[in-house]
Each structure stands twice: as structure tokens, then as C-alpha cells.
Amino acid sequence: MPDLYMDVDIALSEVPVNILALTDDTDFKTRETAIVYNQAGMDLVWNFITTGGAYTQTAVTPTTGGDYDWTNQGDGMYSIEIPASGGASINNDTEGVGWFSGICTGVLPWRSPTIGFRAAGINNLLIDSAYSATRGLSGTALPAAAADAAGGLPISDAGGLDLDETQEQIGNLTSGSAAINTVPVAAPNGFVITTGLSEANDEDSTHALDGVTHDLEDNAGTTDCYYIFSVGGNGVPVSVTWHGYVNLNGDTWGAYAYNWGATAWEQVGTIDGANGSTITTETFDLTNAQVGTGANLGEVRLRFYSTDGTKIATDRITCAYAVVAQSVGYAGGAIWVDTNASNANTESYVDGVADNPVSTWAAALTLNTALGLDRFRIKAGSAITLTGNSDNYEIVGQAYSVALGGQSIDGAFFFGATVSGIGTTSGNAPVFEDCPIGNVTLPPSIFRRCFLFGTITNSGIGDWFINHCMSRIAGGSAIFDFGDAIGNTNLNMRLWSGDIQIESMGDTGTDTAEIEGFGQITEGTCTSGAVLVSGNFTTSGITNLTLSDDARIDVVQIRNEMDSNSTQLAAIVEDTNELQTNQGNWATATGFAPAGEYDTEMARVDANISTRSSHTAAGVWAVGTRTLTSFATLVADIWANVTRTLTAGTKDTEIDEIKIKTDAMGIPKNAAWNNFKFLMVLSTDHYSPGTGLTVSATIQQDGGSFAAATNSVVEVGNGVYRINWTQAEMNADNICFRFTATGADQRIIMVQTE
Numbered sequence: 202m203p204d205l206y207m208d209v210d211i212a213l214s215e216v217p218v219n220i221l222a223l224t225d226d227t228d229f230k231t232r233e234t235a236i237v238y239n240q241a242g243m244d245l246v247w248n249f250i251t252t253g254g255a256y257t258q259t260a261v262t263p264t265t266g267g268d269y270d271w272t273n274q275g276d277g278m279y280s281i282e283i284p285a286s287g288g289a290s291i292n293n294d295t296e297g298v299g300w301f302s303g304i305c306t307g308v309l310p311w312r313s314p315t316i317g318f319r320a321a322g323i324n325n326l327l328i329d330s331a332y333s334a335t336r337g338l339s340g341t342a343l344p345a346a347a348a349d350a351a352g353g354l355p356i357s358d359a360g361g362l363d364l365d366e367t368q369e370q371i372g373n374l375t376s377g378s379a380a381i382n383t384v385p386v387a388a389p390n391g392f393v394i395t396t397g398l399s400e401a402n403d404e405d406s407t408h409a410l411d412g413v414t415h416d417l418e419d420n421a422g423t424t425d426c427y428y429i430f431s432v433g434g435n436g437v438p439v440s441v442t443w444h445g446y447v448n449l450n451g452d453t454w455g456a457y458a459y460n461w462g463a464t465a466w467e468q469v470g471t472i473d474g475a476n477g478s479t480i481t482t483e484t485f486d487l488t489n490a491q492v493g494t495g496a497n498l499g500e501v502r503l504r505f506y507s508t509d510g511t512k513i514a515t516d517r518i519t520c521a522y523a524v525v526a527q528s529v530g531y532a533g534g535a536i537w538v539d540t541n542a543s544n545a546n547t548e549s550y551v552d553g554v555a556d557n558p559v560s561t562w563a564a565a566l567t568l569n570t571a572l573g574l575d576r577f578r579i580k581a582g583s584a585i586t587l588t589g590n591s592d593n594y595e596i597v598g599q600a601y602s603v604a605l606g607g608q609s610i611d612g613a614f615f616f617g618a619t620v621s622g623i624g625t626t627s628g629n630a631p632v633f634e635d636c637p638i639g640n641v642t643l644p645p646s647i648f649r650r651c652f653l654f655g656t657i658t659n660s661g662i663g664d665w666f667i668n669h670c671m672s673r674i675a676g677g678s679a680i681f682d683f684g685d686a687i688g689n690t691n692l693n694m695r696l697w698s699g700d701i702q703i704e705s706m707g708d709t710g711t712d713t714a715e716i717e718g719f720g721q722i723t724e725g726t727c728t729s730g731a732v733l734v735s736g737n738f739t740t741s742g743i744t745n746l747t748l749s750d751d752a753r754i755d756v757v758q759i760r761n762e763m764d765s766n767s768t769q770l771a772a773i774v775e776d777t778n779e780l781q782t783n784q785g786n787w788a789t790a791t792g793f794a795p796a797g798e799y800d801t802e803m804a805r806v807d808a809n810i811s812t813r814s815s816h817t818a819a820g821v822w823a824v825g826t827r828t829l830t831s832f833a834t835l836v837a838d839i840w841a842n843v844t845r846t847l848t849a850g851t852k853d854t855e856i857d858e859i860k861i862k863t864d865a866m867g868i869p870k871n872a873a874w875n876n877f878k879f880l881m882v883l884s885t886d887h888y889s890p891g892t893g894l895t896v897s898a899t900i901q902q903d904g905g906s907f908a909a910a911t912n913s914v915v916e917v918g919n920g921v922y923r924i925n926w927t928q929a930e931m932n933a934d935n936i937c938f939r940f941t942a943t944g945a946d947q948r949i950i951m952v953q954t955e
Contacts, residue, residue: 234273238271245302249295422508433551456470487520538583586603606623631647643658645662660687678702696717736752
């Protein structure tokens with residue numbers, strides 16, 4: 202704020218040059234009281250900023266007898282003259298803020314006060330004028346509040362706004378008083394004649410107290426009629442105020458309100474008849490029993506009845522009511538639907554709330570148009586069929602069904618619904634979570650923890666994500682159909698469980714699939730396609746599809762491999778038993794396996810020895826000094842005396858291969874596990890790969906507690922990370938790995954070692 206204000210557009214004779222006394226620059230305390238306009242070294246600058254923010258600096262030369270006369274005000278204080286216009290350097294002709302800065306020989310630098318230049322009228326009101334008891338300011342620009350005259354402040358009806366009446370209306374908002382007044386329902390639905398004749402005007406003429414009356418005369422001495430009001434589903438009537446007259450003198454009129462619970466009229470007052478047409482006013486108090494429910498929600502009826510009156514004339518009639526908030530509202534920001542209920546009403550903040558759900562999808566959509574929530578909560582057991590555009594809707598619940606109805610579901614989210622039918626999009630994949638999925642036709646979508654029990658038919662190019670889902674068909678397969686005229690579709694199935702049958706893959710364009718989990722993969726009628734398989738899967742009917750299954754574990758393959766070598770394995774077992782039984786009597790061990798191999802070898806030894814000795818091999822053995830004391834000794838003797846090496850046989854190689862495969866079937870206990878890989882996904886959508894995360898790893902062994910991992914997690918790429926588990930960490934039967942990171946879903950993996 203400026204230090205002081207001055208009027209703009211006038212000549213100013215004494216504008217302060219310094220805000221503090223000018224001070225000697227040698228001792229820094231002596232006041233300089235004799236500075237003249239042409240003091241040696243005088244350099245005076247006018248600094249000015251307009252209200253628009255334009256900054257200027259102008260040199261000013263003090264004068265004596267000129268435009269900028271210098272005046273010594275005394276005690277080291279000085280002022281200067283500024284003309285309104287025509288000055289050689291500066292003029293007082295612009296609104297804004299200005300100040301002087303200056304120097305001269307022997308004086309410390311100085312500045313003036315900051316001065317605000319504004320219209321004289323503002324200074325007159327804010328500074329110069331006398332104080333007013335009614336508004337603080339005086340003058341004619343702002344009239345006094347106490348004037349109570351046209352043009353005055355709005356304190357009364359004379360000023361155009363009756364604050365007295367407004368205050369009364371505000372008072373009606375206090376507890377126990379009426380908050381809102383309403384007139385009868387518009388004609389012809391706001392007035393019912395039971396008995397009466399010669400109706401003049403109608404209920405619409407009762408809105409204003411203007412002397413125009415709604416009239417009804419008797420029929421054979423009896424008059425019976427009632428007005429209808431609507432106070433809304435959350436309104437409670439307080440009273441009805443009637444302005445009018447009834448004829449004749451001595452006649453009696455009764456006023457009645459309808460009790461909807463008791464289904465009866467209850468008298469709430471009387472009106473005495475009189476001659477003439479003088480308007481009188483009557484107020485009848487009502488109760489909360491006198492408002493309709495269900496199909497008559499919010500309806501209030503006030504009846505006039507007489508058996509001797511001749512005429513009733515109503516100038517104005519209003520029903521006062523209060524709004525109550527007894528509902529829990531649109532809990533969860535959703536419109537609630539229960540198709541097993543009976544409520545097709547569409548009053549905002551009354552219908553479709555958690556404790557008063559609507560029973561039709563049409564009613565829910567009408568409410569959504571008014572409220573713009575785009576979120577629906579469906580009660581269990583309900584069944585809805587989408588109608589109209591359903592883009593970006595959130596439809597949640599448990600144990601209900603949704604028929605897509607061929608509608609657009611671009612970016613929509615479904616939770617807990619049994620889904621069927623056809624849906625379309627314009628590019629944003631819909632998400633289905635914890636949903637049983639029947640026969641559906643969809644563009645690329647996202648399934649999470651869903652149960653598939655029908656045929657999923659693809660209707661668009663793009664990427665499918667079916668994560669943590671399973672087949673719900675006992676003894677059969679869920680079916681994914683790529684669509685015979687779509688092409689270029691990528692199917693991603695992570696942590697799949699059960700049987701999946703693939704149809705129409707490769708019929709058009711290039712289709713690919715990656716399936717991870719366990720179960721069976723069946724080829725239906727397909728043209729081509731590459732399928733990457735990871736996990737414990739069997740296959741069936743694979744003809745035109747190309748499987749990349751290095752990461753596939755197939756117990757049938759392993760069993761067939763073992764079966765193909767069953768003869769050799771049986772012979773080994775038989776020979777081992779024979780040798781173990783007869784190890785003390787070599788001559789009777791006739792079954793040494795492979796069958797006859799010992800006899801063959803001994804015959805070869807006979808042939809070799811016969812070229813060097815007249816004794817047979819048996820004879821050489823019989824007369825030898827060695828004693829067969831154990832099976833080990835027997836084997837050692839054979840290898841020491843037989844020149845043929847038996848370690849490179851075909852059977853040995855096959856047995857080694859079988860051992861390698863069977864060893865790889867399980868996860869070894871008490872053995873380090875390096876390069877253990879896992880996927881992290883973002884918590885924002887629960888499926889996008891999380892990259893660049895700082896992942897923490899903990900491990901829980903058998904019945905123990907979670908503990909931090911020894912080694913750190915390393916990012917591989919595309920949301921995949923790896924870690925090396927130590928031998929000590931793998932020394933347990935049941936192990937649980939837990940991985941967490943900010944912005945990502947936690948990943949829990951459980952394994953059992955062997």
C-alpha cells in the first residue's frame with residue numbers, strides 16, 4: 202500500500218521529496234537543513250508505476266519560480282511542486298503510485314514516501330468526508346441505509362427488496378417450521394370435485410393472492426372437493442394455508458387431510474360461512490401421516506366439505522412442507538438397482554438410493570441422466586439388459602447377471618456379474634473382474650479372476666488379457682474363438698487354470714497366443730498360429746498350430762518316456778535281485794542282466810584265453826586264489842578281468858535321460874535357486890507391467906514368519922524381475938515368496954519343494 206494518497210489531475214504544490222530528514226554523509230546523524238534547489242551534485246529522479254504495471258523513471262530538475270519549485274519544510278524535510286500538465290518533465294495526470302529518489306553532495310542518498318494518485322472522489326469518501334452512522338461514509342454516491350426510499354439500500358419493500366419479509370422466510374427455516382411452500386399440482390390434476398357445480402376458473406388461479414378466485418357452488422346443498430399437492434419423496438407436510446371465502450352466513454365448512462396409512466380423511470379445521478366476498482385466511486396443521494407413499498409418494502390432499510354451504514371461493518392455497526433426509530443416499534457414489542424390488546420412480550435423491558433401489562434399468566438410466574454418476578450398484582439376484590450407450594459405466598455387485606444387449610461398453614467396468622451377449626467398443630478395452638463369463642462376443646477386453654463357461658468370440662483387432670482366470674466347465678473346455686474374419690489378434694492368458702479350446706486362429710492375418718498356467722490346450726478348427734506355452738499343460742488335437750513349449754511340463758510325456766524303457770528297467774531290477782540273492786554262489790547266478798550278457802562275456806573270455814592257455818575261463822576262475830565274498834567283490838573282479846567296457850551302452854544313455862527329466866519335475870529342497878523370475882503389475886489398472894520399480898522381497902518358510910530376502914531384486918524388463926534364493930532360504934518344505942513395490946500390486950507365489 203502507498204504511504205499516502207493524493208488527488209490526481211490537479212496541480213500539487215507540496216509533494217514530499219524525502220520520507221526521513223536528509224542526513225550528513227560524514228557522521229550519518231546530522232540533519233541537513235539548508236539544501237537548496239540547485240545544491241551541488243543534485244540528482245532527483247521521479248519513479249512511477251501505473252495501475253497497469255508500466256514502470257517509468259524521469260529526471261526532475263528542481264526550480265525556484267518555475268514548474269518544480271523546491272521548498273524547505275524545515276528540520277531536514279523538503280517538498281517539490283508537480284504541475285497538473287504542461288511540465289517540462291513530469292505531470293500529475295495519471296493514476297498510479299510514485300516516489301522520488303535522490304542524491305547530492307555531502308548528503309546520504311534518500312527517497313520520498315510512496316504516493317498513490319487516484320480520483321478525488323475516492324479520497325473525498327474514504328478520507329475527507331464525515332462519518333455516517335448508517336454506513337460509515339457520507340455523500341450522495343451511496344445512499345444511507347436508513348433512507349427507506351426508492352433508490353436507497355434494499356432494506357425494505359420501498360427499496361425493491363423487502364428484507365423484512367425475507368427475514369420472516371429465513372425464520373421459517375428453523376427447526377419445526379415450514380421450509381418450502383408449494384401450490385397445487387397443475388390443472389387439471391390438482392383439483393378433484395366429488396360433489397359441486399358451476400366451477401369457475403381452476404386450480405392454477407390459486408397461485409397468486411390477486412383477487413382472482415377459483416369457485417365451486419353446491420349441488421343440492423352439498424359441496425365436496427379437494428386440492429392435490431406434491432411435496433416430493435423426501436418432503437413432509439407441515440400445514441396448508443388457504444385464502445378465500447365461503448358462503449353463506451351460518452354455514453359450516455370442514456377441512457380434512459387424507460391419512461394414507463389409515464386410508465381415511467382426518468378433519469384438521471373448520472371455516473365459518475359468511476355473506477359477501479371478503480377474503481379471509483385459515484391455516485391447517487398437517488402430520489407426516491398425511492403424505493402419500495409408494496405410487497402416491499409425496500402426494501398431499503386437502504378436502505373442503507359442507508352440507509349447507511352454497512359456495513367456496515379460493516384466491517390462494519399453498520402447502521408448506523419440510524425436506525427430511527432419512528435415506529443413506531447414493532452410497533458409494535452409485536445408483537442402486539434391485540430388479541426384484543418394485544420401484545420404477547425416478548425422483549433424484551429419493552429413488553435409486555441404497556435403501557430405495559429402483560427395479561428397472563430404464564429408471565436407473567433416467568436417474569443417471571439427472572445425476573451424472575455413471576456408476577451402478579446391482580443387488581444380488583438382479584438381472585439387467587443394457588440399453589443405449591454404456592461407455593465408461595461402472596457396474597458392480599455380486600451374483601447378478603448382465604446381458605450386454607449389443608451396446609457400446611467402451612472403457613466400462615463390470616464386477617461380479619454373470620455376463621452374456623454382444624458388446625462393442627471404440628478402442629478402450631472394457632474390464633470384467635470376478636465375473637462368470639458365458640457366451641459373449643467382444644472386442645479385445647480384459648478379464649481378471651473370471652470363470653469362463655462358454656465361447657468367447659473375438660470381434661476386433663488388438664490385445665486380449667485374460668489374467669488369473671479359469672474354466673468353469675467340468676470335464677469340458679472353455680472356448681476362445683479368434684474370429685474367422687478378424688486377424689492380427691494377440692491372446693495373453695496368465696495364470697490360467699483348466700481346459701481351453703482355441704478356434705479360428707490364423708484364419709485371417711496373423712494371430713498369436715501366450716498361455717501360462719496349467720490344464721489342457723486343445724486345437725479346434727484353426728488355420729495357423731504360434732502359441733507360446735508355459736506351465737503344466739497337456740495338449741490335444743494340435744495340428745495346424747505351432748507350439749513353443751520349452752517351458753511346458755507334460756507328465757504324460759515323462760510317463761511315455763519311462764514306459765518306452767520299461768523292458769530295460771525291468772531287466773535291471775531282475776538282474777540286481779538275482780545277483781543280490783546269489784552273490785555267494787557265482788556259478789548259480791544265471792540271470793545277470795542284460796539277459797545272457799554274462800554268459801556271452803564269459804564265452805568271449807574263453808575264446809581269448811583259449812589262444813593263450815589250454816584251460817577254459819571257468820577253469821581259470823575255479824582254480825584261482827580269489828574268494829567271492831560280496832557283490833562288490835564280484836563286480837570288481839569282472840571289471841578287472843573282462844576287457845570289454847560296458848559304460849557306453851544305449852541303455853545307460855536312456856536311463857540318464859530319464860533321470861534328468863524326473864529330477865527336473867520338482868523344486869529341489871535345500872538347493873539355491875538362481876534367476877527366479879516373476880511379473881509385477883501396476884495397481885492403477887492391475888494388469889499393465891510395472892517397470893522401473895523398487896521391489897522388496899520377503900520369504901516365509903513352513904510355519905515361520907516373513908523375513909527379508911538375502912539378495913536384492915533385479916529388473917529384467919517389461920515388468921519382469923528376478924532374484925537369487927540362497928540354499929538356506931530354500932531349506933523348507935513349503936515356501937511363500939512375497940514381492941511389493943510402491944504403485945504396484947503385491948505378488949504372492951507359493952511353492953513346495955521336494
